[in-house]
Amino acid sequence: MKKSFAAATGALLLASVSLTATTAHAVGEGPGYGGNETINTSILRTYDEVANYLKVQDAKQPQIELEVIGQSVKGRDLFLAKYVQNEDNPTILFLTQQHGNEQLTTEGALEFIKHLGSGKTKNVLDSVNVLIVPMLNADGAMGDVDFSLDDYIASGDRHLTRFNANGVDLNRDHVTKIEPETRALHENVLSKYNVDYMIDLHHQGANSERDGKLVSGSILYPTTPNVDPAVLEGSKKLGAIVFDAVDSTGWGHLGKYSGGSAETISRNGIAVEYGISTLLFEMRGMSDHYNEGAVLGQKSNGYLIKQTITTLDATVAAISDGSIADADTSFWDTLATQTARPD
Template sequence: MHSKEVTRCEEILEDLAVSGALALAVVAGPAPLAQAVGEGPNYDGNGQVTTSKLATYDQMVSFLKDQDAKQQAMELEVIGQTVKGRDLHLVKYISDPDNPTILYLTQQHGNEQLTTEGALEFVKHLGTGKSGDILSGVNILIVPMLNADGAMGDVNFPLDDYVAKGDRNLTRYNAEGVDLNRDHVAKVQPETQALHNNVMRKYDIDYMIDLHHQGTRSERDGELVSGSILYPTTPNADPAVVERSKQLGAVVFDNVDSTGWGHLGKYQGGSAETISRNGIAVEYGISTLLFEMRGMSDHYLDGYALGLRSNGYLIKQTVTTLTSTAAAIADGSIADADTSFWDGLAEQTSRPGGEADDE
């Protein structure tokens, strides 16, 4: 990877630190970065699981509309509605149709919200004017909170056993109890229909990062991970698409794992094309990367949700991921990203307690 890419990413992240948190009650004070690796704050005896500091759907929409009014380069589009009738939004930065395009997709699972919080912080930063060189070289699409009903706990099944007590509950599934990340072949649910009909088939997308959360107990080389990554593993994916996916992963790994607070593993994922990582790569020829952040915002099992004190570093990890990949695509350095690291990257394993849900 070119040194200018890493330097540019560091400069942007420094600007982000100066710009402050969203004008929503989105980010409570970040945990010290020394604790940000997977060994950092847990729910188990170290923090209460609360969702009151997370942006609600209405707060997110208000923020996006406010940024749309402020940012000349940004356009906000409604791509469809959820089961419960909530509008689904696409944030667009398209400076030149001939530029490569990356899509960032968050919250297919409603209880995996800190990636959305990071994406909103990224949107705010793109409006500061300090990243114009990035926007001149890459088109950026962001679908935040695809599963808005699950994120608001507005579903047609009980959530009484979820661990966030006294706050809204967030669930993996959409209002009908369907896992949206198993619906990329049949495309039955309105949320996946909106994504495919009005984003995947409408725009010429080259790269996609699908941002998720996993449980808290995955480890690599004896240390709990802060996240994990994986490229398409279906045998039906074009090898050239897979190679570009691995390059996307190399950019993420180099910029996150090198921080001293990030520690990434290789995700253990299957080859089913009902999952976006695989299905979208095959159907559209898009290079895809799964990024699983550590810990969920809410869950029905105590050991899979993280307390509030972990929010800051996971949001920072998301912003680092989005910023570094956009910069690498914009300046072309992604083409030189060294994918050989994948050969030595250990697949993560689980400590006792295991993983409850997968991508």
């Protein structure tokens, strides 16, 4: 990536964060598509730009170590950004873009990586290890797949799809682990590192609400009956940190996600197989889709990127200083499950 383009992209994202966070009307009310908004994927980083950005940060930051954990169906390298100073420290894993059309969490994770190298997070890395897998579904993110995307909505030459190149939903592959992307995650991250917490960052449709207000996102702990109670409690504490950090901002508004108990889903399967406390975070709206109700206009990008950064900052800080142990999970008892807003 040329430095001038990288600088322009970063400035655009940061300006978008600052501007849109104040114009989202406090409850995730950034504009839906509705046939009127622009869905422009050219402002999102391509796979090559993500890879180059990570390599630049790896060269700049003494604490980061960049690993290639495997390749996609189409042969793209899959990356792990690793901050491990003491293997005895608790470890959190952030996973983005299992679904290729859910990219704003990746944009936020990349900004967070820059934060870790800038000193903005102070000394948190002394007491916590951070692992970040951005853009797991690299082929889907580039629309480089072996099926038609003609009905997808985004303008321009690049479409983003939920599925990998083989047409498989990676977040339904955590038992059989057939796809190379899923195997890379399990064999070279989950089996290799002693992970204590994981946040799986996604996007959902644009029209879910809680208490009559559109949500900016929704969260959920493992719901399989096979999860260890201590792991489940850790997941609920992780959710408490996220809820308190985001829902108190004035522009964030979170609901409880309505999700199933299948262990093919990472939130459930990884919690059971590895004893990792997991949290699903579904941000509002997708970067591309064939369903108009699933996508958001690009004016919403800023506050959703900011919501990702807020989430990562808050959880890393709470694990680092130990305050996650005292997180109050009673909010889960009253947090309303989101519902679909009528058309």
